[in-house]
Amino acid sequence: MPEVPVLELKDVSKHFGGVRAVDGVDLAVARGEILALIGPNGSGKSTIVNLICGLFPLTAGRIVLDGADISDMPMHARVSGGVARTFQNIRLFGQLTVWQNLWVAQNSGEQRRQGFGRRWFGGSRSARGEVERTLEFFDLAHKSNELAANLAFGEQRRLEFARALSAKPALLLLDEPAAGMNAEEIDQLDNRIRKVRDDGVTILLIEHHMELVMSIADRIAVLNFGRKIAEGTPASVQANPVVREAYLGTPEQV
Amino acid sequence: MDDYLVGVLSNIGIVSFIALSAWLLLLTGEISFGQQAFFAIGAYAAGIATALWGWPLGAALGWSAAIAGGAAVLVGVPTLRLHGLYFAIATLGFAEMVRLLFEQFHYRVMIDGELVGPNGSDGFRGIRYIFENDVGSLQFLALIYLLLAAALAGFMLLERSRLGVAFRMIGEDDTLAALNGLAVARLKILAAGLAGALAGLGGGLYAHLTTYVEPRVFDVMLGVHSLAYGLIGGLGTALGPLLGVVIDIGLLESVRAFAGYRMIVFGGLVAVLLIVRPRGLLDEALVHRIGRLFVRAPPAGP
Numbered sequence: 001m002p003e004v005p006v007l008e009l010k011d012v013s014k015h016f017g018g019v020r021a022v023d024g025v026d027l028a029v030a031r032g033e034i035l036a037l038i039g040p041n042g043s044g045k046s047t048i049v050n051l052i053c054g055l056f057p058l059t060a061g062r063i064v065l066d067g068a069d070i071s072d073m074p075m076h077a078r079v080s081g082g083v084a085r086t087f088q089n090i091r092l093f094g095q096l097t098v099w100q101n102l103w104v105a106q107n108s109g110e111q112r113r114q115g116f117g118r119r120w121f122g123g124s125r126s127a128r129g130e131v132e133r134t135l136e137f138f139d140l141a142h143k144s145n146e147l148a149a150n151l152a153f154g155e156q157r158r159l160e161f162a163r164a165l166s167a168k169p170a171l172l173l174l175d176e177p178a179a180g181m182n183a184e185e186i187d188q189l190d191n192r193i194r195k196v197r198d199d200g201v202t203i204l205l206i207e208h209h210m211e212l213v214m215s216i217a218d219r220i221a222v223l224n225f226g227r228k229i230a231e232g233t234p235a236s237v238q239a240n241p242v243v244r245e246a247y248l249g250t251p252e253q254v
Numbered sequence: 255m256d257d258y259l260v261g262v263l264s265n266i267g268i269v270s271f272i273a274l275s276a277w278l279l280l281l282t283g284e285i286s287f288g289q290q291a292f293f294a295i296g297a298y299a300a301g302i303a304t305a306l307w308g309w310p311l312g313a314a315l316g317w318s319a320a321i322a323g324g325a326a327v328l329v330g331v332p333t334l335r336l337h338g339l340y341f342a343i344a345t346l347g348f349a350e351m352v353r354l355l356f357e358q359f360h361y362r363v364m365i366d367g368e369l370v371g372p373n374g375s376d377g378f379r380g381i382r383y384i385f386e387n388d389v390g391s392l393q394f395l396a397l398i399y400l401l402l403a404a405a406l407a408g409f410m411l412l413e414r415s416r417l418g419v420a421f422r423m424i425g426e427d428d429t430l431a432a433l434n435g436l437a438v439a440r441l442k443i444l445a446a447g448l449a450g451a452l453a454g455l456g457g458g459l460y461a462h463l464t465t466y467v468e469p470r471v472f473d474v475m476l477g478v479h480s481l482a483y484g485l486i487g488g489l490g491t492a493l494g495p496l497l498g499v500v501i502d503i504g505l506l507e508s509v510r511a512f513a514g515y516r517m518i519v520f521g522g523l524v525a526v527l528l529i530v531r532p533r534g535l536l537d538e539a540l541v542h543r544i545g546r547l548f549v550r551a552p553p554a555g556p
């Protein structure tokens with residue numbers, strides 16, 4: 001019997017006025033996989049991430065997380081439910097330190113069950129240790145006391161990833177994490193995504209960098225004009241003429 | 255100390271409470287022009303408690319903070335759904351409503367052959383606790399600064415806590431804060447309640463310092479000043495609003511050279527600062543740099 005998917009989009013649509021940014025998309029993300037979502041600019045990839053995390057309401061359809069309908073849940077409750085994300089355009093608390101960004105992003109079930117005083121005023125050793133480990137993992141330990149706004153671009157990208165991961169998500173939504181990175185940084189990113197997946201986190205990866213996508217994704221779904229036009233293994237998607245026509249074949253992607 | 259100096263210092267101390275109150279909301283990204291309402295509620299509540307009910311001062315001050323904090327939570331629930339300008343205008347409207355209500359508020363009791371208590375727009379005279387109990391003006395000054403120091407200590411604690419960081423997150427980007435799992439609406443109401451309690455405590459002190467309150471005092475200008483103190487002094491530390499108060503009351507109001515020009519200089523100062531230092535003199539970046547001077551560099555690796 002197939003397992004319940006971590007996330008299911010059921011006939012999901014989002015229209016902005018006349019723009020059908022997302023138009024009747026069905027998508028299931030299985031536990032433990034890396035599902036890449038690709039497609040041309042403006043095809044609705046970021047909109048799907050925004051819908052999953054609750055940034056704006058659906059026009060139609062349902063979103064189901066771990067078998068529970070979260071379509072009408074407020075954003076913070078979805079984080080508690082296990083969804084965390086990064087932004088295509090870096091979005092951090094620039095006036096806070098790297099440490100603070102990560103410390104308060106922690107949102108494990110254990111912390112939520114703590115009483116008001118412990119949760120908000122307690123500085124538990126394990127929480128601090130957790131920040132230290134995350135800093136190490138993302139090679140940010142030396143920047144711990146720096147304001148996020150003062151970091152270099154690559155560091156900010158890592159901090160975004162680290163911040164999302166600090167919530168201990170079951171499902172991580174990465175919106176173009178490789179954008180603006182050089183080859184070496186993309187290599188490190190590739191490693192980190194794999195390690196996070198190996199730790200049991202399911203990943204929905206949106207990316208234009210095809211080399212990364214093809215090397216790392218278990219499955220790929222392709223969007224075009226808000227509709228899903230293909231879904232399958234990297235090899236099958238790459239070979240799909242419809243996808244080549246709509247996206248992969250465009251000269252800029254060579 | 256001469257009386258004038260004691261008066262100025264008492265004033266600075268008391269106004270600091272309402273400045274801190276407006277600043278705490280600024281920290282969560284909300285501009286309130288209405289903190290004077292909670293200052294007024296605290297002033298009346300504390301005055302009534304000592305003058306009419308015979309409570310000791312400590313209990314009356316606690317009561318003024320509690321009732322103003324409670325009122326702030328009640329007002330916060332509907333108004334904090336509004337954002338930016340709409341919230342600012344709602345707070346202003348609420349504060350004016352409170353002031354007008356106090357102009358209609360009569361609650362007089364015969365005490366020692368004399369009618370005492372709030373008497374509408376004539377105000378509330380005879381809050382004589384500190385005379386009746388022989389509290390000297392220096393002693394009262396010490397009480398003000400003791401409570402202010404406690405409030406500041408509370409803020410220092412807050413800044414080091416998750417809650418304080420969460421407030422700052424909400425102030426910087428409330429959507430991202432929600433995406434960090436923070437229950438933004440609830441935390442904002444909590445901040446509003448704490449801010450209300452601070453203003454109420456200040457009001458309670460004020461009523462006992464002046465022995466007499468009238469609704470006119472709690473007008474929009476008090477709210478605008480309270481807000482401006484934080485904007486001048488800066489968002490980086492709770493000392494920011496205090497710096498704002500010292501600049502305005504300690505310098506502009508008390509130094510003869512500025513007599514008659516206070517409002518002009520003050521208004522100009524706010525306008526210039528908003529342009530050159532939008533997050534105030536002691537903004538986050540400066541406070542961060544200063545903080546680093548005092549934190550020892552982390553030990554070198556192995």
Ligand SMILES: Nc1ncnc2c1ncn2[C@@H]1O[C@H](COP(=O)(O)OP(=O)(O)OP(=O)(O)O)[C@@H](O)[C@H]1O
Nearest residue numbers: 016019021039040041042043044045046047048088
């Ligand atoms: N908040 C919004 N208001 C109005 N239109 C929007 C909004 N967000 C997205 N859109 C529109 O929806 C469409 C899909 O945008 P989306 O950002 O999801 O594309 P994308 O696939 O992420 O593109 P890219 O690869 O460039 O990031 C676009 O036409 C965009 O202009």
Ligand SMILES: [Mg+2]
Nearest residue numbers: 045046047088
């Ligand atoms: Mg996008």
